[in-house]
Amino acid sequence: MYLLAIDWYFILEKAILVAFIVSLSMLVAMYATYAERKIAAFLQDRIGPNRAGPWGLLQPLADGGKLFFKEEIIPLASSKFLFVLGPVLAMITALLTSAVIPWSHSFSVGGREVAMQIADINIGILYIFGVVSLGVYGIMIGGWASNNKFSLLAAIRGASQMVSYELPMGLALIALLMLVGDLRMSSIVANQAGGWHIIYQPLGFLIFFICALAECNRTPFDLPEAENELNFGYHQEYSSMKLGFYLFAEYINMFISGVVMSTLYFGGYDIPFVHEAGWGLDSWLLSLIGFGVLMTKAALFIFLFMWIRWTIPRFRYDQLMNLGWKKLIPLALINMVVTAAVVLWLKK
Amino acid sequence: MNVTQILFWFLSVLALFSALMVITSKNPVHSVLWLIATFFAISGHYIMLNAQFLAIVNIIVYAGAIMVLFLFVIMLMNLNKSIEPQKSKWLKLAGAVAGGCLLLVFVAALKDSEVHLQSAEVNTGDIGLISNLGKALFSTYVVPFEISSILFLSAMVGAVVIGKKE
Known part of the structure; x- marks a missing residue:
């Protein structure tokens, strides 16, 4: 069998990058659970986890170990395959999004230019949007396969919430894309060298941020797992690491949406007010600095998500739908039309 | 192959x-x-x-x-x-x-x-590719494109009207 000539270095480079990004997402998600508990403790005037390791730093490992050793329960009346498929899909869709994000400047190793991006496809932002729109299946399938009324209710809530909030998110993105004129993630970052998009699109960012909260099922939009109405919502019947996958996927989603928002509106790996490419640093050092900058921005977003969670109470379901359909969509439409008019006026 | x-x-x-x-x-x-x-x-x-x-x-x-x-x-x-x-x-x-x-x-x-x-x-x-597709849709095929978008709009309005009836 004849295969096309394959550049093995290319495959190797991408494989290493994929492994790096996936393990990074896992690591960040692990320590996001620790950060969440510490921040919750701080906001509620408690101490938080402090037993496992210094300052409780080993707490995520202890939690993971506990989840692995718990008994695995699959309800008798449910469809076993779909019951397992639910958390798997949640995890896969959470990890897939990171494939088009530009993580930093490219650097050169032995004359090869290595891009810190897995795939720079020319529909980059639509790819993210597509994967996000698939994220709902994890919740829906898991909730349905649990064969439990609370889980089913949660699954249906989650589905309608995610479909509703995708619309204003897409409309906010259209206004952003009018400024850039390209869907590639790398050109969205390059376009912000002069000024971040948040300056030109503050309303668009606000809408995008609210929708990101809703898509990640974070408070004040955590209706699919509202514990005082639905016990635990869609993951009530889950135990052991299958439950862990659902919880983990939420933190990975939070991390990735922080990175996406930094990339779209806050210049990605760009350092504000300086021209770091002119410092004459080694390319790998520059790449490392850019990566650190992007991580810092993402960490700030994760903190913001947690701050909101422990400050703002949950919406009622009708309030959620009202906000999505009657406030955010008209606002996003106005934002889109105004942006279009201004872009057209300035280009003339 | x-x-x-x-x-x-x-x-x-x-x-x-x-x-x-x-x-x-x-x-x-x-x-x-x-x-x-x-x-x-x-x-x-x-x-x-x-x-x-x-x-x-x-x-x-x-x-x-x-x-x-x-x-x-x-x-x-x-x-x-x-x-x-x-x-x-x-x-x-x-x-x-x-x-x-x-x-x-x-x-x-x-x-x-x-x-x-x-x-x-x-x-x-x-x-x-998206830029070529956009150019084709908004220049050569602009009339059918706009007509189909009006069709979608009327379907949406119809859905809202049906949904509001109580």
Whole structure:
């Protein structure tokens, strides 16, 4: 069998990058659970986890170990395959999004230019949007396969919430894309060298941020797992690491949406007010600095998500739908039309 | 066989197999999930034809939104094997005959057309890329494009009107 000539270095480079990004997402998600508990403790005037390791730093490992050793329960009346498929899909869709994000400047190793991006496809932002729109299946399938009324209710809530909030998110993105004129993630970052998009699109960012909260099922939009109405919502019947996958996927989603928002509106790996490419640093050092900058921005977003969670109470379901359909969509439409008019006026 | 051919056969088999599973699955939820797999296989074909925008829009609109609503309705109706209404034998036969007639029409329509003489441009051609597609839609085909968008708008208004009636 004849295969096309394959550049093995290319495959190797991408494989290493994929492994790096996936393990990074896992690591960040692990320590996001620790950060969440510490921040919750701080906001509620408690101490938080402090037993496992210094300052409780080993707490995520202890939690993971506990989840692995718990008994695995699959309800008798449910469809076993779909019951397992639910958390798997949640995890896969959470990890897939990171494939088009530009993580930093490219650097050169032995004359090869290595891009810190897995795939720079020319529909980059639509790819993210597509994967996000698939994220709902994890919740829906898991909730349905649990064969439990609370889980089913949660699954249906989650589905309608995610479909509703995708619309204003897409409309906010259209206004952003009018400024850039390209869907590639790398050109969205390059376009912000002069000024971040948040300056030109503050309303668009606000809408995008609210929708990101809703898509990640974070408070004040955590209706699919509202514990005082639905016990635990869609993951009530889950135990052991299958439950862990659902919880983990939420933190990975939070991390990735922080990175996406930094990339779209806050210049990605760009350092504000300086021209770091002119410092004459080694390319790998520059790449490392850019990566650190992007991580810092993402960490700030994760903190913001947690701050909101422990400050703002949950919406009622009708309030959620009202906000999505009657406030955010008209606002996003106005934002889109105004942006279009201004872009057209300035280009003339 | 090169990579493109292997991918083509893999995607074709996947598309046909999952399309068959849609109609043979007993459980309607399984049918919907197989239909989603079919959409993914078709999107793979679009990517091989270098129509990336079409591929991703197929996933966003069909797999990501319409199938969610399908799943939604089926879950709410709570269909399962025990309460599934069994159609009579004659109705099944009539369905098979009607489907066969449709197949016949398709085959007859495509047999004498020029379609099978043209081979698909795999991995080449750039009309499917988003900027070219946008230019074609908003210059050459602007009238049909606008008319279909008005159609969608009227459908949306109709849905809101029906939804508001209490």
